Amino acid sequence: MTRCTQLLEEQMSINFIDVNLGCPIELVYQQGGGSGLLRREKVLESVVRSMSNVTNLPLTIKTRTGVYTDKNIAHTLVPKFRDWGASLITVHGRSREQRYTRNADWNYIETCAKLASPTPVFGNGDILSYEDYERVSIDYPSIKGVMIGRGALIKPWLFTEIKEKRHWDISSSERLDILRKYVNYGLEHWGSDTKGVENTRRFLLEWLSFMYRYIPVGLLEEPPQKINQRPPGYRGRDDLETLMASANCTDWIKIRTPHLG
Incomplete structure (x- = not known):
């Protein structure tokens, strides 16, 4: 991943590099990638430190709350991500086991945002309307932004709705x-x-x-x-x-x- 970071910076015109610790897919997880890296903290530290040392681009990290439903670990990791060189952290408010079921835990994302300060934390999970988006800024002041995933697949015009603060009854x-x-x-x-x-x-x-x-x-x-x-x-x-x-x-x-x- 460090070599890939060097190649990206040398040969591509990009704005940032993201390390995805959120993917719950079984094949990726069992090979130690995606959310599987959450079980390998020493390897994860080596990855993030090495990548941040070879690039001048912002290095961002997206993580889930943890691997298991009843054992959140993101709050222990986000301060380490900050110290290892991450420029921004996104927390998806579900564990790997939860996949996309149950509601995202935005209260927990807010906790992570406070612990990661001053590194900004974005939240991810269940945003499908401009009301959902605005609720984050009102109820969770430590969260600095929102990442949208499935909402953009279900409603690609969601960003227009957020920008214009309206519901679009699209034909x-x-x-x-x-x-x-x-x-x-x-x-x-x-x-x-x-x-x-x-x-x-x-x-x-x-x-x-x-x-x-x-x-x-x-x-x-x-x-x-x-x-x-x-x-x-x-x-x-x-x-x-x-x-x-x-x-x-x-x-x-x-x-x-x-x-x-």
Whole structure:
């Protein structure tokens, strides 16, 4: 990782380098990467110190609360990250075992932010509306910013909502335009040959596995939608909106085939 840091600084034009200690995926975890590094503090210290010593770029770290649900350890690590050379720390308010279930623990993130001072701490978890975003700045004054993950996959227009402090009752055709733009980006990046089309299709369908969870604002009884809210089946205001709400992957293919090619 230290050598990769040197190569990135020498050969790329980038703003910062991030060490991800949050990934809970079993294959990554069992190999000692992602949140698996939380079990290997001596190795982790060596990684962070070595990386920070060879770069002038900001080195950031994202971590979960810990590995196990009943044993938070991030509060013991964030002061060490600061002392080892981290410029900014992001805390995802769930353990590796929790994955993405239960609500993120923002009170614990606030505790970590106080312990890491003066190094800034960002919080991560369950942000799906501008109200969620603003609540952080009001209720958790030590947290200096917010990282958004799944919320951006479910609602790519979330950043517009936050900037403009509003709920956007986006139409199905506007959502389709976003998907078209993504497909064009994919084909431009991977190429329009068979392999390029397959890669674009793969990541498009994976994205739709998040995006179908969005509930149109105009259909909500009590907005805003919460990120772990799973609605019963419903009929949209047009056929495309209904199709986009389907949890059936064969329907995602229908979106892709006639509308996106």
